[in-house]
Amino acid sequence: MEFDIHAIIRQLLLLAPPFLFAITVHELAHGYVAYRLGDPTAKNEGRLTMNPIKHLDPLGVLAFIIMKIGWAKPVPVNPGYFKDPQRGMLLVALAGPGANVAIAIASAFLAHLLVLVPILPLFFLQPLVGMLVASVWINIMLAVFNCLPIPPLDGSKVLMGVLPPDVARSYARFEPFGFILILVLFYTGFIGWFIIPIIQFSNRLLLG
Numbered sequence: 001m002e003f004d005i006h007a008i009i010r011q012l013l014l015l016a017p018p019f020l021f022a023i024t025v026h027e028l029a030h031g032y033v034a035y036r037l038g039d040p041t042a043k044n045e046g047r048l049t050m051n052p053i054k055h056l057d058p059l060g061v062l063a064f065i066i067m068k069i070g071w072a073k074p075v076p077v078n079p080g081y082f083k084d085p086q087r088g089m090l091l092v093a094l095a096g097p098g099a100n101v102a103i104a105i106a107s108a109f110l111a112h113l114l115v116l117v118p119i120l121p122l123f124f125l126q127p128l129v130g131m132l133v134a135s136v137w138i139n140i141m142l143a144v145f146n147c148l149p150i151p152p153l154d155g156s157k158v159l160m161g162v163l164p165p166d167v168a169r170s171y172a173r174f175e176p177f178g179f180i181l182i183l184v185l186f187y188t189g190f191i192g193w194f195i196i197p198i199i200q201f202s203n204r205l206l207l208g
Helices: 002-036 058-067 085-116 122-146 154-162 165-172 175-188 190-207
Strands: none
Touching (some): 002 085, 002 122, 085 122, 122 190, 175 190
16 A cells, blocks of 8 residues: 555656646646737736646646546636637637647657757656656647537637637537536546547657
8 A cells, every 4th residue: 555655646746747837838828828919817817927826726636636637727818808809719719729739749859859868867867758758648638628619628719719609609608517518528438538549649649
């Protein structure tokens, strides 16, 4: 039992830094794009920051520990500030998953670089490479999970950005029920069935 506890602690220490970095950059990307488009809401609420505590959602962290699929506290966005609210929300929604894809690619590149050109002592190199490898699948997971077209996930905002305005408004009314649907899909295994093959394929593509 002691070995199992130590193994769990080691795993959490390995996964925590890339997970916190991934969700922080994800939410910061949403807020920054919104800010560039004229919405100061996230900035005014102190969410344009790399401080992960500002972005943590306790339930999302717990879900990551248990199910290895997690999320952060959504950045507040007011599309009323955008010249074109529908297009603005589309760009804001794409920013988060896009940032995660960029981190996954950068993490894979650095992991290969450290293995091929070891410039650190072994006791530093192994944990760092482990974190970078974990960063690849964590960021892919966040990107794919958030692209599901279920309100309030980013995928629903992307879909609303390309739907006719009347249809998009009708679709947005399902947002209060989205979290329940996500839980049901988790419980039935549908989300895992859908995203795990994508994560595995992306891992093989990036890490070889």
